[in-house]
Amino acid sequence: MFDNILVPTDGSECAEAAVGYAEDLATRTDASIHVLCVADSRTLENAPQHDLFKKERTEIAERTSTELSESGVSTEQAVRTDIPHRAIREYATEADIDLIVMGTHGRTGVERFLLGSVTEKVVRLSDVPVLTVPAQENGEVTYPYSDILVPTDGSQGAEVVIPSAVEIATTYDARIHALSVVDTMGLGVERSSGEILNALEDSAQSAVDAVEEQATESSVSAVETATDHGTPSRRIRSYIEDHDIDLVVMGTHGRSGIERYLLGSVAEKIVRTSPAPVMTVRQPE
The missing domain is CATH 3.40.50.620 (HUPs)
Incomplete structure (x- = not known):
């Protein structure tokens, strides 16, 4: 590890x-x-x-x-x-x-x-x-980890983090949460056809299923999957708070990441605002 x-x-x-x-x-x-x-x-x-x-x-x-x-x-x-x-x-x-x-x-x-x-x-x-x-005002810590969140959009940049998340979950006997958010606001899907929305929802489900499959194969104690709609950074932040997440493991670039020197906007916002620690993993060149 x-x-x-x-x-x-x-x-x-x-x-x-x-x-x-x-x-x-x-x-x-x-x-x-x-x-x-x-x-x-x-x-x-x-x-x-x-x-x-x-x-x-x-x-x-x-x-x-x-x-x-x-x-x-x-x-x-x-x-x-x-x-x-x-x-x-x-x-x-x-x-x-x-x-x-x-x-x-x-x-x-x-x-x-x-x-x-x-x-x-x-x-x-x-x-x-x-x-x-992040600095905690009350000095509390989130380790030992019980609940680890893996936000994913199914891209290579997102999938590269799964082995790290699985290893940490195994080390701490923690539960993995896989979350994929359909960006309906950014893509204007609310004004698009139901067929497009269904395709995006299927892609989101496939993304969390990939995390679940690897975690299960590695004997992670528990895995939960969820898909959501909205602005990804906001929905991820809400999930962290609603499920008492102790650690977030995510890629620095998703489907929209195109340059090494441009931190993916979702990852950047989560690192800046997450109340829980965030482990970022960059996709190898």
Whole structure:
């Protein structure tokens, strides 16, 4: 499953929350956690506090690594000076990272619905899955996972996430929920023929059936499937809240995704607004 998990941290509350999620997963899968702190080279240039800032980053990495080691997790730590999202991706390649776990906001995140720029770029460009963890006001966590949601439209970008979702569900003995939303608003289907709507509904059903089939073959304890109509991001968000979803696993691109550097609008909205952590998986080129 996961052998090497990368946790970029700047010591912020949201980043620290992500450490807990990484620790729980590493404990269950016997994975190693790599703690990475990045000193932003753009802000350090000619800055009088250059040495102090790098020292702070080193202390954060050491403190986090020590806490993880004391809980029995194998850890490695690193401090880099670079543009943060670039340093994270380069480290992931160098260390053969299988999963990146990070908060949706760093120290500069000031609004709940404003995805941190570093996180956004890592999600868009990472070659490995990225688990984004939102800050919880009450400090609650959603692990151990009981209910995992897999939104799907049947595209290759959506289907590539199924093995990851199944593995996590098996690890946590969790239920998988497969949801496909017919985008009646975006496609103007309400004004189209019943034949077109029926075809889209059949496609949605086939998409959730594919998830159910793979999950059942892998002996996932329970699987629920559902189809819905409306704006996909809104219906997915409603499903998360209505069914107390603990984790969302989805592709970064669906049927409308055409470029690597353009995050699918549905995935982007869910990462930004979901009350539960979201694992995004990009389709290999």
